[in-house]
Amino acid sequence: MKLGIIYGEISTKHQLLMERAEEIFDSVLAAPIEGIKFVHGEEEEKVLYKDTDLTEFDAVYIRTADNDMMFSEHLVEVLNESGVVTQAENDTYAYESNKFYSMKILAENGVNVPDSIYTLSPEVAVESARELGYPVIMKTVRGAGGEGVMRATSENELKPVMDTMKSFEQEICLQEFKEHGGKDTRVTKIGDYITGYSRSSSGDEWRSNISGGGDRVKANITDEMKQVAFAASASMGFDICGADIIGEEEPYVLEVNGSFGISEEMNQLIGEDVILRMVERMHERAMEKQAH
Numbered sequence: 001m002k003l004g005i006i007y008g009e010i011s012t013k014h015q016l017l018m019e020r021a022e023e024i025f026d027s028v029l030a031a032p033i034e035g036i037k038f039v040h041g042e043e044e045e046k047v048l049y050k051d052t053d054l055t056e057f058d059a060v061y062i063r064t065a066d067n068d069m070m071f072s073e074h075l076v077e078v079l080n081e082s083g084v085v086t087q088a089e090n091d092t093y094a095y096e097s098n099k100f101y102s103m104k105i106l107a108e109n110g111v112n113v114p115d116s117i118y119t120l121s122p123e124v125a126v127e128s129a130r131e132l133g134y135p136v137i138m139k140t141v142r143g144a145g146g147e148g149v150m151r152a153t154s155e156n157e158l159k160p161v162m163d164t165m166k167s168f169e170q171e172i173c174l175q176e177f178k179e180h181g182g183k184d185t186r187v188t189k190i191g192d193y194i195t196g197y198s199r200s201s202s203g204d205e206w207r208s209n210i211s212g213g214g215d216r217v218k219a220n221i222t223d224e225m226k227q228v229a230f231a232a233s234a235s236m237g238f239d240i241c242g243a244d245i246i247g248e249e250e251p252y253v254l255e256v257n258g259s260f261g262i263s264e265e266m267n268q269l270i271g272e273d274v275i276l277r278m279v280e281r282m283h284e285r286a287m288e289k290q291a292h
C-alpha cells in the first residue's frame with residue numbers, strides 16, 4: 001500500500017503523519033504543493049510530483065492550507081476520479097474554502113450554525129448587523145488561526161472595519177456572536193471515531209485558537225456534540241476533519257477544517273495517538289477499496 005501526503009505552505013506537521021504512516025504503509029511520499037503538477041492526457045489526468053504519478057497511489061492525504069483551496073478543489077477531484085482514497089469528496093474544498101459557503105451548506109443540512117450574512121458592502125453590513133444584534137462577528141471568508149475574525153460592539157465600530165475591508169476587496173461573512181466564555185472545542189472526526197480537545201483563550205481574548213495563544217484543555221465531548229460533528233462532516237463530505245464547536249447541550253458549528261492542527265501535545269492531552277488513527281483510517285479505506 002502506498003500513501004501520498006500533499007502538504008501546503010504553512011504545514012509543518014505533516015512529518016508527524018509521515019512517521020506514523022511509515023509504520024503501516026509499504027511506502028509513503030510527502031509532496032509539497034509547489035512541487036505538484038497536473039498533466040492532461042487524452043483520457044486521464046495525472047498528478048505528478050517529480051516523476052511520480054500520485055493517481056497511481058492507493059491513498060493520498062491532502063493537507064493543504066487555506067490559500068491553496070482552488071488547487072485542492074481540483075486535486076481532490078482528480079484523485080477521487082482516479083480511484084485514489086482521499087479524506088474528502090469532490091466538492092468538499094469548494095465548501096471549505098469560503099466560510100460563508102460552509103455555513104450555508106451546514107445550515108441547509110440541518111446543522112446548527114450562527115446566523116450569517118455575506119457581503120462586500122459596508123452599508124449592507126450595517127443594516128444586517130441590526131438584525132443580528134451586537135456584538136457582531138466579522139470574518140473574512142478565507143483565513144485561519146483566528147486571523148480575519150473580528151468583532152464589533154456597535155455600528156460605530158462595524159462601519160470603519162467594513163469600509164477598510166471593502167478597500168482591501170475582502171468579502172465578509174457577518175455572523176451572530178455566540179457567547180462561549182472564550183472556550184470552544186476542536187472535535188476531531190476520523191471515520192466513525194470522534195475525539196478532541198477544548199481550547200480556552202487567555203484574558204479578554206474571545207478567539208480561542210491555539211495559534212493565537214489559547215490553551216488546550218481536556219474536552220467533555222457530549223453526545224450532542226458528536227452528533228453535530230458527524231452531521232457537519234457528512235454535509236461537507238469529509239471522512240477526516242476537525243470541527244470547531246461551541247456549546248455542549250445545544251452545540252453550534254463555527255467551521256469545519258480539513259487541514260487541522262495536529263501535535264504530540266494534542267495526543268498527550270487526549271491520551272491517544274490521534275495522528276496514528278488518521279493514517280490507520282486511510283489505510284483501512286485503501287484496503288477496503290482494494291478488496292472490491
Ligand SMILES: Nc1ncnc2c1ncn2[C@@H]1O[C@H](COP(=O)(O)OP(=O)(O)O)[C@@H](O)[C@H]1O
Nearest residue numbers: 114143144145146147175176177178207208244
Ligand atoms: N460566531 C462566533 N461567535 C463567537 N465566537 C466566535 C464566532 N466565530 C468565531 N469565534 C471565535 O473565533 C475563533 C476563530 O474563528 P473560526 O471561524 O474558527 O476561524 P479560524 O479559521 O481563524 O479558526 C473561534 O475558535 C471562536 O473562538
Ligand SMILES: [Mg+2]
Nearest residue numbers: 145146244255
Ligand atoms: Mg477555527
